[in-house]
Amino acid sequence: MSNSPLVGILMGSDSDLGIMKEASEILKQFEIEHEVKILSAHRTPKLSAEYAETAHTKGIKVIIAGAGGAAHLAGVIAAFSPLPVIAVPIKSKSLEGLDSLLSMVQMPSGVPVATVSINGAKNAGILAAQILGVSDPKIQQKVLDYKAKLEKDVIAKNKNLTA
Ligand code: RP5
Numbered sequence: 001m002s003n004s005p006l007v008g009i010l011m012g013s014d015s016d017l018g019i020m021k022e023a024s025e026i027l028k029q030f031e032i033e034h035e036v037k038i039l040s041a042h043r044t045p046k047l048s049a050e051y052a053e054t055a056h057t058k059g060i061k062v063i064i065a066g067a068g069g070a071a072h073l074a075g076v077i078a079a080f081s082p083l084p085v086i087a088v089p090i091k092s093k094s095l096e097g098l099d100s101l102l103s104m105v106q107m108p109s110g111v112p113v114a115t116v117s118i119n120g121a122k123n124a125g126i127l128a129a130q131i132l133g134v135s136d137p138k139i140q141q142k143v144l145d146y147k148a149k150l151e152k153d154v155i156a157k158n159k160n161l162t163a
Contacts, residue, residue: 004059007034007128010051010077012067014038016090019121020066023088026125030142032132041072048073052080062128065113066121068092071100074113084131086124087115
């Protein structure tokens, strides 16, 4: 494993950690170095911009950003960073995460973020691994192994069906 983190996992609040840790867990499974930070588009806008402007100079290759409600974190990071940004809409208390999803997915032309499903932090981690795997055969092999395991699990479930 490289010592320097390749993926930055950001979240708007520590209240997002319960979901966002799933991105960290799958990256650990793929043995991909990553860092985890709380950064808010609204509460720490300067720190968010600073992180986005400098992450690529420190060896980060992909950023995952989770936020809930008026979820502008991924968009703000994408505005300042040349890196691919994966957005995770966090399920909110009032609107079940639809507000988060729409805040993230409806980016203006020219500033994309790749938005996964509501609370889809695990998929965000897998997508980050797939992006890294394009230029790293070892990581790509781990993704292929993961997919083979998915298939094996479904085949086993079919064998166990009794109905
Ligand atoms: C967003 O507001 C965070 O991403 C979080 O999902 C939501 C609520 O934050 P807290 O009030 O729990 O800190 O910025």
